[in-house]
Structure formats: structure tokens, C-alpha cells
Amino acid sequence: MRRSFKFLSVLAVLTVVAAPIPKIQAQAPAKPGLGNPSVPYVPTPEEVVMGMLELANVGREDVVYDLGSGDGRLVITAAQKFGAKKGVGIEINPGLVNKSRENAKEAGVSDRVQFLNQDLFKSDFREASVVTLYLLPRLNLQLRPKLLSELRPGSRVVSHAFSMGDWRPDKRVAIDNRTAYLWIIPARVEGNWTGTLSTQSGQKIPYRMQITQSFQNARAMAEIAGTTVSLPQIRLVGDRLSFEHRQKINGQDMRVRVNAQVVNNSLQGTAEVLNANSTETLSMTGTRASTDQ
Secondary structure (H helix, E strand, C coil): CCCHHHHHHHHHHHHHCCCCCCCCCCCCCCCCCCCCCCCCCCCCCHHHHHHHHCCCCCCCCCCEECCCCCCCHHHHHHHHHHHCEEEEEEEECCCHHHHHHHHHHHHHHCCCCCEECCCCCCCCCCCCEEEEEECCCCHHHHHHHHHHHHHCCCCCCEEEEECCCCCCCCCEEEEEEEEEEECCCCCCCCCEEEEHHHHHCCEEEEEEEEEECCCCCEEEEECCCEEEEEEEEEECCCCEEEEEEEEECCCCCEEEEEEEEECCCEEEEEEECCCCCCCCEEEEEEEHHHHHC
């Protein structure tokens, strides 16, 4: 009996060892989408919600989109406490979308806010003047091209906790030991520009600029009235372009301060020419030769 028992025990072990091992299928990396939430729901504290909306300077003319809107608190607060004329929450969790709609009704703003069960990468938020985010660093980077290409210049983007890689924020603030970042969508100014500076007496001074751009910063080589000038620091805030440079005009060292608005392929603004004794303001117009924006 003892030997038979040993034999059966060994046979049982061999049977287990010889049993086929189930195959484990390798899973593809998660992609953002309705069926596969990429960010766990973590509610943004109320004081951070208020701070983000204040950082974006939300007002009565704003359309606020919250990408990954959770229970809807940010969009609801934008309408209820900041008077935003419209708020839209994009959320991939249908249960949270339903909860958001209930919260909006309870807050009395359901006529001004809506919540959509959508993939934020496929959503159309071109009408937004403010976009808010509480996602993850990799998702911010994936969204960056869409934000830059679809939002109008001057639109504001505010992110809770996470930045946008090498796109530096226009402002960064601490809110209750947390960080919020603000970016202002810049106009696209890269290209070759030609135009004129017009004096008050009617004199026309031709200029050319070749601008290269990196987000809200740009630089240029310019030729003004036959003189080549380097413009290493051009600042963009929305559709507004500004820079200063020094140049000799009629043998005198002058400081020139430019402020202009860029709309598609046109530029219009002023150039102030300052010296120790006087200031002259010239009107400035320009056209981009290249239509590649």
C-alpha cells in the first residue's frame, strides 16, 4: 500500500507538471477612447476649481470646455459663479456624465451647460475660449497639437498639476499646495512678411521680416529702409505681437517699440520711435507672403 501510494503521488505530480500552460495574450498599449478611460477619476478640490477659473480670467463672454469633466464641477462653477455664457464638459464615463447633468440641474445652470459622453481626442472644441484640463502628462502632450491648431489665438488653456512639455506656460500659480498652469494660444506668425511704416507726414518706409516661431516666442531678421536688424525676442500674447530694438536712424541711436495685431496673413499696429528728446508714432501694416500657416 505504501509503495502504491508513492507511485500515485509521483504520477499526480508529473500530470500537473505536464499540463499545458495557458497562453497569455500581450495587450496593446491603452489608447484614449470611450471604451478605455485613460485617466482615473480624481475630483479637483473646489478651491483649485476656483483658482483655475480665476487664472483663466473667465467672464460672461467665455465658452468654457473641461476635457475629462468628471462630475461637472468645473463647468458648473464657471457658469454659476463666473457667469460664463456656455460650459461644456467632455467625459468618457457615462455614469459621470449622468451625475454631471444632475448636478447642473441642482445648481440651476442646466440651461447654460452640457455634458457629452465623448472621446476628448475626437471632440470638436473650436468654439472654446477657455479649455481646462486635469489629465496626465502624456495626454497633455498628445492634446497639444490639437489645442494649438484648433483654438483661436487668445484662447486660454489651464491645466491642473501637469505641464505641456517644452511649451512653457504664460503663467504658473500655486493653489492650496497644488500647481496650475496657464497658456494663451498664440497666433501663427512664422513666414516672410513685407510691409510699410508710415509717418504722420505721409512718408512710407518699407520693411521685410523673416520670422521663425516656437509657441509664444519668435525671432526675426528684418530689413528696414535698407538696414538689416536682428530681432531675437518677439513676444506673442494671443494675436498680439510686440518687440523692441535699437536702430540708427539719420545717424541717431533710436529705440523702436512695436505693437501689432496679427490676423491670418495680415499685420496692423504701431511702431514708436523714441530718442532722448522725442517720440514719434508710425503706423505699421504688413502682409505675409507665404500662405503656409
